Each structure stands twice: as structure tokens, then as C-alpha cells.
Amino acid sequence: MSVSPDRHAPGSVVQSSAVANMSFRATVQNGTDADQLAEALSTPRSTIRVSTEGTMPIAYRCNFISMEDVSVADCSYEGRIFCKREGVADKLAMFLPKQGMMWFGGKQEPTYSVPGRGVILEQGSVSGTGIVGPRSHFCLFIDRAKIAAQLSHMCERTISGDVGFHTDIDLTVGPGFLLQQLVSNLHSGLSGNGLLQRSPLAVRSLCDAAVYLLLETCPHHYSEELARAAPLPAPRHVKWAMDFMQEHIAEPISLSEIAMAAKVSVRTLQQGFRQFRNTTPIAYLHEIRMVAAHRELLQLDGTQPIGDIALRWGFTHLGRFAAEYKKRFGQLPSQTVKR
Incomplete structure (x- = not known):
């Protein structure tokens, strides 16, 4: 799980900036309390309940950077943390692990995320999550409306609802490797006094590149349609x-x-x-x-x-x-x- 840009839990530091008509918000949240973590993870439409195992202490630190319709995060956790979602998320979430293990439970068998193995989640696909610390990962969040708009443009027809991405993605080669590098570069370039803060066009291009890379290279329900030759211009x-x-x-x-x-x-x-x-x-x-x-x-x-x-x-x-x-x-x- 990663923090939401819509909530500010105790222990958070928020910085809002606008550069050349591009606005973004950097939120750093950290602490050791499960209830505060639950508040940080929740959104107005989706409440997250957090529990821990026994008396084992926990700790978290999440650096979240939110742009218009794409967000990235660099998160780390200690201890064993269990999260349960109540409500539906309106963003596609991609977890790109650097260390440790995390599992996602839903209607099917649990999906495990470890270094080299990322996870793509769409609306309502997961209700429970477990973190086994020490755990650290990058996150990429994309508004479902942005994905639908770009896919509709590519297919030349209206697309809405879940795209149907395969949950697992290999991060050691191919598109998974490129996506992890892209998210890492976006996050580091916008953190602190990162150079990307001076180039809004580059930020928008990188965000669009992440969406197109997902749609063109990661398997989903529309992959075969995109692979077919583009139709001739209509008379x-x-x-x-x-x-x-x-x-x-x-x-x-x-x-x-x-x-x-x-x-x-x-x-x-x-x-x-x-x-x-x-x-x-x-x-x-x-x-x-x-x-x-x-x-x-x-x-x-x-x-x-x-x-x-x-x-x-x-x-x-x-x-x-x-x-x-x-x-x-x-x-x-x-x-x-x-x-």
C-alpha cells in the first residue's frame, strides 16, 4: 500500500508547488502508529483499516508526489502490517518493489510482490494486503479516466471500465524494467530541488510515456486490438x-x-x-x-x-x-x- 495524496496524517510534511502551469504536491508521511498509517492510506472514497501482528513494532515512511492525473511514491515499511480496503479505488496502482515481500489478496489466490516482480492492480481487484518488513517499493498511480482516454484514442472508439491488465509484471527485463526506471526517475527528478521541477513538458511526457508503455507492452483485454494494423482513415x-x-x-x-x-x-x-x-x-x-x-x-x-x-x-x-x-x-x- 502507499499513502494517499488526499489525506495528511500526523507526522506528514506537505509541499505544494507550481512551475510553468504544472502543479504538483509532495507529501512525506512517517510514523510508528497503525491508526495514523490507516489515516494516511485512506481516501474519501476508500477507507483502509490497518492492523499489526502481536506486539511487534511497525514503522513507515512514504514520500508521495502527486501531479494532475499521475502520482509516484517511494515507500518503506518495518514490521508486519495488514491492510483491508473498504470502498473502491479510482486509480490504477502499480507496485515496483526494491526490498522485502508484500502480498495482495482478492477473489483469486494471493499475489506476491518481491524484488523483480511487480504488481498491477485495477479497481476492486484487491481487498486485503500484507506487508512483511523491511519492505520498500516505488508506486505508480494513474487515474482510470486518463487510461481510458488514451486507450480510446489508440483504439479510435470509446473505452471505459477496467482494462484488464495481467496482475504480475516482470521487472528484470522489458517493459517492467523500463517502467521501474521511469518511475524512479520521475520521483527523484521531482523530489527536493530535482531538475524535473524546471521542465513541466518533460514531466508530462514522462507521465504519458508511462501510460503508453503500460497500454502497448503489458498484456490486457485490448492488447490484440492494439496489435492489429490501424484502420484506414474513414472516407x-x-x-x-x-x-x-x-x-x-x-x-x-x-x-x-x-x-x-x-x-x-x-x-x-x-x-x-x-x-x-x-x-x-x-x-x-x-x-x-x-x-x-x-x-x-x-x-x-x-x-x-x-x-x-x-x-x-x-x-x-x-x-x-x-x-x-x-x-x-x-x-x-x-x-x-x-x-
């Missing part, structure tokens, strides 16, 4: 159709109306979408409406019925909408509203 009539559907997304438009707006026949339009977007016009319309409904449900305050939201975006059968929504986003519409 004008496909772009016109996509623009028309976006402009009339909440209206009951037909395939013929879409083809008419694109100035081609229905058959030509269907062939264009199959060839250049690997889908059909109606499936594309269904997708953008589903994403729009998802976006509105995320902002819902609970006073408006879910059925009204579904109907507004063209989904007349609430049961079918809920099933398709869960398949698309990994949860029911009601679960999105309760987040």
Missing part, C-alpha cells in the same frame, strides 16, 4: 454519418436518414462502416448512446429514475438496457448511481 461519407449521429444522438433517427445525411446509399454506408470502423452504423449509434447514458448516470444525484435516463437516450426496454449496460461497463446502472 467523407462515414465521417458525415458519424457527425450526423452525434448531432442527433437523442432523436429517433433511422438508417435511411443517416445514409441520406451522408449522401450515399444505405448499402454503401454499411460497407463503409464495416471496412473503416469494424462495426455497423446502427451499432455505432447504439454505442454512443450507451456512453451518453453512462455519463449522465455518473452525474445523477439519485432523484431521477434510471428508466427516464434510459428512455432519453433511446433505450425503451429497461431490462435489456441494464443487461447491455453491465456488459459494456462491468456494473448495473443502479451501481453506477450509488458510486
